[in-house]
Amino acid sequence: MVVAKDILKICRRYSCSDLYIGTGIPQDKLANAMKGLPIPAAETVLALINSNLFKSCKNSFAIGMHGFYWHTNTTRRVTWEEFLEMGPMKLSFGEIVFKPGFACSLAGSGMKPKALIALLEDIRSYFRARSDIGPPVVNPEPVSYLESSYIRTPSRGEFAGSTIDLEGIRRICENYSNASYYVEELIPAKKLQAARENYSIPADEEVFALIDATIFGSAKNGLAICSGGLYWNNDWTTVSRKTSVLWDIFRDATIKVKGKWELEIGHGRLFGMSGSNMKNEELCRLLTEIQSFLTSPQTEANAMLPEWHLEANGQRFGPYDRRTVAWLAESRQIDVGGTLIWKKGRDEWSPLLDEEIFAGLAVPTSASPPPLSVSGNSDINPLFEELETSQGEPEALGKVDINTAPLIELVGLPGMTAIKAKKIIQERERRGSIGSLEELGVLLAFKPHVVETLRPLVSFSSLPIEVKEGRRIVDF
Secondary structure: HHHHHHHHHHOOOOOOEEEEHHHHOHHHHHHHHHHHOOOOOOOOOEEEEEEOOOOOOOOOOEEEEEEEEEEOOEEEEHHHHHHHHOOOOOOOEEEEEEEEEEEEOOOOOOOOHHHHHHHHHHHHHHHOOOOOHHHHHHHOOOHHHHHOOOOOOOEEEEEOOEEEEEHHHHHHHHHOOOEEEEEEEHHHHHHHHHHHHOOOOOOOOEEEEEEEEEOOOOOOOEEEOOOOOOEEEOOOOOOOOOOEEEEEHOOOEEEEEEEEEEEEEEEOOOOEEOOOOHHHHHHHHHHHHHHHHHHOOOOHHHHHOEEEEEEEEEEEEEEEEEHHHHHHHHHHOOOOOOOOOOOOOOOOOOOHHHOHHHHHHHOOOOOOOOOOOOOOOOOHHHHHHHHHHHHOOHHHOOOEEEOOOOOOHHHHOOOOHHHHHHHHHHHHHHHHOOHHHHHHHHHOOOOOOHHHHHHHOOOOOOOOOOOOOOOOOOOO
């Protein structure tokens, strides 16, 4: 086939010790890759990159007719059609980041991450140039492989008389990864069967994600995130009154870490994780994010819908959900000032920053502030300028006051989620106010670039101190 020959030709440009191409792929290494990677039986593997110190290809990256697949630090697959819609790849701490939740490490491989990025970009350019053929479409068999959340229309679930978008739960699940954590089509068939048999999962339930809590990997003990709620089974060390919770009960449940190995999901419901590589703190974050999604307003649910198309540097990408657009901006993968945006129903493209929900993505062009214009005494003048800034609200006009802003304004800030916004409000109520951006960054565990993005967008008002009668303040 023409496409296969052209992809093989591109791969040969990047020849290295751990790259096996075409008929040069050893059968034992291909067999190991087929076991560990989410490669459908009908796929043709054109190239295989070993990422294992022992050269077994149990950890590897495969390039096929219909897309690419990997099992390294995470296990993922991307079809060529999906890849054409993605934004630029990013190299972060040695990992290739394709999009949030989709990162690949080549630790242990002779192939450098930059070389693989260049190889994949060549393939992407090839498909874009050959618009007459386009990327190969995956064979519709087997159906279970194709039922990916990226090509499925949003399904709906009902609870407590209301409707939820199960697609949002799916997307949250896809943003987490761990050696004991599996998502949808990446759940091994034997583990899924063991979960259904041991967790009392109803036959009509869809399983979105599975946490294996067994030492030997049988998944007889573990937790399943399903279309109707959570179902789990514990080993003998954890005693729980109930081992399931439906979404209508889960949305009001208190989720908290218990000791080193257990997680409480509402009163009397304990899940034991002593045999899992996934920490209970990480599962707590995942479930808390799902709970926040279920209890948030519909506008927050809409943030999960992939409806925004981008045009940058003469190329078009998307559709993306609102959070992904914000991530692309914060990670400097798109120039917010020069990017256009469009969604269904619009007559024409418009500047990204003209869209109200993305207006806060504007970032300073320089990482350091401009020098002060100082005359006279260089020590005294900056001091007065600082005092004037703290008192004079001119500089704070148009900024979001962290100490007084309501939840809806806080959520609109870059890098902010509903959970983090609620934490700010709780902290304000507990101690009165938050003193500085650095203090906020520590509180919310923000990365430095997020702190710098927020700097021109937020202010911190000094709340009045209440003085009881008969007392006086001594100013030292």
